[in-house]
Amino acid sequence: MITLTGESLTLEQMKEVLYRGQKVRASEKSMEAVKKSREAVDRIVSESRVVYGITTGFGKFSDVLIDKNHVQDLQLNLIRSHACGVGEPFPEIVSKAMVLLRANALLKGFSGVRPIIIEKLLELVNLEIIPVIPQQGSLGASGDLAPLSHLALVLIGEGEVFYKGNQMEAISALQQEGILPVTLEAKEGLALINGTQAMTAMxxxxxxxxxxxxxxxxxxxxxxxxxxxxxxxxxxxxxxxxxxxxxxxxxxxxxxxxxxxxxxxxxxxxxxxxxxxxxxxxxxxxxxxxxxxxxxxxxxxxxxxxxTDNPLIFDDGEKVISGGNFHGQxxxxxxxxxxxxxxxxxxxxxxxxxxxxxxxxxxxxxxxxxxxxxxxxxxxxxxxxxxxxxxxxxxxxxxxxxxxPSSANQEDHVxxxxxxxxxxxxxxxxxxxxxxxxxxxxxxxxxxxxxxxxxxxxxxxxxxxxxxxxxxxxxxxxxxxxxxxxxxxxxxxxxxxxxxxxxxxxxx
The missing domain is CATH 1.20.200.10 (Fumarase/aspartase (Central domain))
Known part of the structure; x- marks a missing residue:
């Protein structure tokens, strides 16, 4: 069993998981950091603070404020609209690596997701429920938005997966393993797709x-x-x-x-x-x-x-900074x-x-x-x-x-x-x-x-x-x-x- 901390994952450990069937788990210390980061997001929502991706739209819509009653709709719409990947799917081993890497990044505790999001990602890895992710459609900045959106679809019970040698609807595989889909809360959709995990996994x-x-x-x-x-x-x-x-x-x-x-x-x-x-x-x-x-x-x-997502949450939510770590240069x-x-x-x-x-x-x-x-x-x-x-x-x-350039020139270098x-x-x-x-x-x-x-x-x-x-x-x-x-x-x-x-x- 390999313990993920968000800090120490190696290529040798990746080889153990991808080629030798090693299972993974999250460290308790890292999960505590995740919980604190999540508490900061909840405070931001309850206080109606203006923070990119939490209480605003995305990309060129960053100046559009979103009512806190529509937080779940915002995240769901994000995942569905950004799932624009095309072409042949990534090899299964690459998609499995993508899920593992996304979980490891979220474990750093800067992303503001609930622990259940990471738990679900690790279940996908350990149970070999592999998202079907089209290879083409990412610009490699603002993160691998299209590929990672196809990954995120599986968590909400949509999209397709490879499971036990077959390609099927994600909800079917989840049901066979007794896994309930999640409803994404504030920041979680953005945290799942704003990163370089597609290019890094490949x-x-x-x-x-x-x-x-x-x-x-x-x-x-x-x-x-x-x-x-x-x-x-x-x-x-x-x-x-x-x-x-x-x-x-x-x-x-x-x-x-x-x-x-x-x-x-x-x-x-x-x-x-x-x-x-x-x-x-x-x-x-x-x-x-x-x-x-x-x-x-x-x-x-x-x-x-x-x-590699944006924004990142520091100092228990006192600092929420929009940066560019998603840029894949x-x-x-x-x-x-x-x-x-x-x-x-x-x-x-x-x-x-x-x-x-x-x-x-x-x-x-x-x-x-x-x-x-x-x-x-x-x-x-x-x-x-x-x-x-x-x-x-x-x-x-x-x-x-x-x-x-993309997103009406807001994202003008990729x-x-x-x-x-x-x-x-x-x-x-x-x-x-x-x-x-x-x-x-x-x-x-x-x-x-x-x-x-x-x-x-x-x-x-x-x-x-x-x-x-x-x-x-x-x-x-x-x-x-x-x-x-x-x-x-x-x-x-x-x-x-x-x-x-x-x-x-x-x-x-």
């Missing part, structure tokens, strides 16, 4: 997948090095310490570890003096992507524990940066694929074909990888450089962070398929060289990979192999292959 799931891909890319690249009799000297510790980037040093160390007892690698001058950049510069390129992922991780863990930048970093893993992977299949660049059978000419072998796999890499270059265009996070996730799926193609080609190459000569670590990875994709003995529909390999890369517990090399053994 970013969290994207980051967790990207992190796994980054580790896998090193293992697959190590196998490619063996398939091409790559020169191991380029990964020597002193080379990378001389430059000084920790992530570069770590990548080189892991690859040295994977290849430590390989009989397929060579020394400089043995077959050639130096390798092409796609082999020789793996630590420099992959290490730079790791630098970006570390940056993204830092920003996500801050945002996961941030108060920090996450928009992080997501755009992650797009570039992950796309680059595919860029260099595709170049290694080319070196594996091109007979002018190696001494292997042309296109790794069992019968060059009669059979095309991996020829068109490289085409597919090139197409995915090219598509990523389009998706990697930064979303955060754009802004379109982040487009949710678009950035969605495109990052699309890139990650493409990268995984490119790496799957490199894996298939690398396995074929080392098989030709002699599996018995492989390093212990890469051989173990090869053997598991061969359980998914058979050797290329005859041309077949390789699309199925690529998808199967990609699915395996997504689902495996990569720590089983990398654990012994991820601890920091060296001091720099």
């Amino acid at each position: 970013g969290v799931v994207g980051y967790l997948e990207a992190e796994q891909l980054a580790f896998e890319s090193e293992l697959i690249a190590s196998m490619t090095i063996e398939g091409l009799n790559g020169i191991i000297d380029a990964f020597a510790e002193e080379v990378h310490v001389a430059r000084g980037y920790k992530q570069q040093i770590d990548t080189a160390r892991r690859i040295r570890g994977y290849l430590s007892d390989s009989l397929l690698t060579t020394q400089q001058g043995e077959l050639r003096v130096q390798d092409a950049y796609s082999l020789r510069c793996i630590p420099q390129v992959h290490g730079a992507s790791w630098q970006v992922l570390d940056y993204v991780k830092e920003k996500l863990e801050i945002e996961m524990n941030a108060a 920090p996450i928009a930048f992080a997501m755009d940066f992650m797009k570039i970093a992950v796309a680059e893993l595919a860029n260099i992977s595709e170049r290694r694929i080319e070196r594996l299949v091109n007979p002018q660049l190696n001494d292997l059978p042309a296109f790794l074909s069992p019968q060059p000419g009669l059979q095309s072998g991996a020829m068109i796999m490289q085409y597919a990888a090139a197409a995915l890499v090219s598509e990523n270059k389009t998706l990697a265009h930064p979303a955060s450089v754009d802004s379109i 982040s487009m962070g949710t678009i950035a996070s969605r495109h990052a996730y699309q890139i990650i799926q493409n990268v995984r398929r490119v790496l799957a193609i490199e894996l298939i080609c690398a396995m074929q190459a080392v098989e030709i060289r002699g599996v018995e000569k492989m390093a212990t670590q890469t051989k173990r990875f090869f053997e598991k990979g061969r359980e998914q994709v058979a050797s290329l003995k005859q041309d077949r529909v390789f699309s199925k192999d690529i998808e199967k390999a990609a699915k395996w890369l997504k689902e495996i517990e990569i720590s089983h292959f990398i654990k012994e090399f991820t601890v920091e053994k060296e001091q720099y």
